[in-house]
Amino acid sequence: MSIHLEAKPGEIAERVLLPGDPMRAKFVAEHFLDEVRCHNEVRGMYGYTGLYKGVPVSVQGTGMGNPSMSIYVTELIRDYGAKKLIRIGTCGAMQPNLKIRDLVLAQAVSTDSNMTDKMFHGCSYAPTADFGMLMQAYQGAKRSGANVFAGNVYNSDEFYRHTLDRLHTFMEFGVLAVEMESTALYTLAAKYGVKALSILTVGSQLLTNERSAHKDSEQSFNQMAEVALQTIIEDTV
Numbered sequence: 001m002s003i004h005l006e007a008k009p010g011e012i013a014e015r016v017l018l019p020g021d022p023m024r025a026k027f028v029a030e031h032f033l034d035e036v037r038c039h040n041e042v043r044g045m046y047g048y049t050g051l052y053k054g055v056p057v058s059v060q061g062t063g064m065g066n067p068s069m070s071i072y073v074t075e076l077i078r079d080y081g082a083k084k085l086i087r088i089g090t091c092g093a094m095q096p097n098l099k100i101r102d103l104v105l106a107q108a109v110s111t112d113s114n115m116t117d118k119m120f121h122g123c124s125y126a127p128t129a130d131f132g133m134l135m136q137a138y139q140g141a142k143r144s145g146a147n148v149f150a151g152n153v154y155n156s157d158e159f160y161r162h163t164l165d166r167l168h169t170f171m172e173f174g175v176l177a178v179e180m181e182s183t184a185l186y187t188l189a190a191k192y193g194v195k196a197l198s199i200l201t202v203g204s205q206l207l208t209n210e211r212s213a214h215k216d217s218e219q220s221f222n223q224m225a226e227v228a229l230q231t232i233i234e235d236t237v
């Protein structure tokens with residue numbers, strides 16, 4: 001048991017999928033895992049553990065934003081021994097060639113969060129994905145017929161913005177999409193020497209204001225979940 005997770009020691013697998021939305025954790029657990037148990041209900045941040053193709057895998061909601069992600073990731077790694085973490089999130093597309101339901105792999109993360117400034121004495125740190133998992137996820141997504149992109153992602157502490165100026169600058173520099181948790185995930189994974197990757201489904205296209213309907217989201221979560229699950233069991237711990 002840790003401060004925000006009530007699982008007993010050994011109840012969470014070394015391989016963990018991390019959706020922001022706890023209901024997405026429930027959906028993935030119920031649709032993809034065998035012998036599923038709920039290991040966490042604290043704060044309604046559901047977490048489940050089961051088997052995928054016979055391999056133990058957990059799926060734990062993380063909430064929205066870097067602070068919430070940092071709490072769950074720290075406890076999963078430090079208190080439960082998680083070794084491989086794959087965020088299965090949603091993002092807003094920032095390039096015209098990205099469409100609703102496409103997959104984005106966060107190869108690197110740019111941010112407006114000052115969270116890492118404090119850790120790195122005011123210098124900037126470049127959070128990056130684990131290369132092995134990134135490569136496997138890319139190949140797996142291609143095999144499954146997904147429209148997949150890998151590149152720089154903009155991690156933001158804001159969902160509602162006072163001005164879009166900063167977003168436009170990142171767009172000009174080719175950044176693919178915006179989300180809110182990957183800086184915390186990649187930086188903490190590096191700190192503790194474990195593997196991390198963010199796989200994101202495009203839920204909105206910021207250039208056209210298009211948004212996915214709920215039904216479409218579930219279909220796209222299937223593809224993201226399958227790519228993430230296959231990646232997390234294939235790569236050795």
Ligand SMILES: O=P(O)(O)O[C@H]1O[C@H](CO)[C@@H](O)[C@H]1O
Nearest residue numbers: 020021064065089090179180
């Ligand atoms: O769908 P999730 O995984 O929560 O990810 C995205 O959606 C939330 C904002 O609606 C933020 O957490 C953002 O990162």
Ligand SMILES: O=c1cc[nH]c(=O)[nH]1
Nearest residue numbers: 090091092178179180
């Ligand atoms: O973090 C996010 C996710 C989707 N769309 C946004 O504008 N921001």
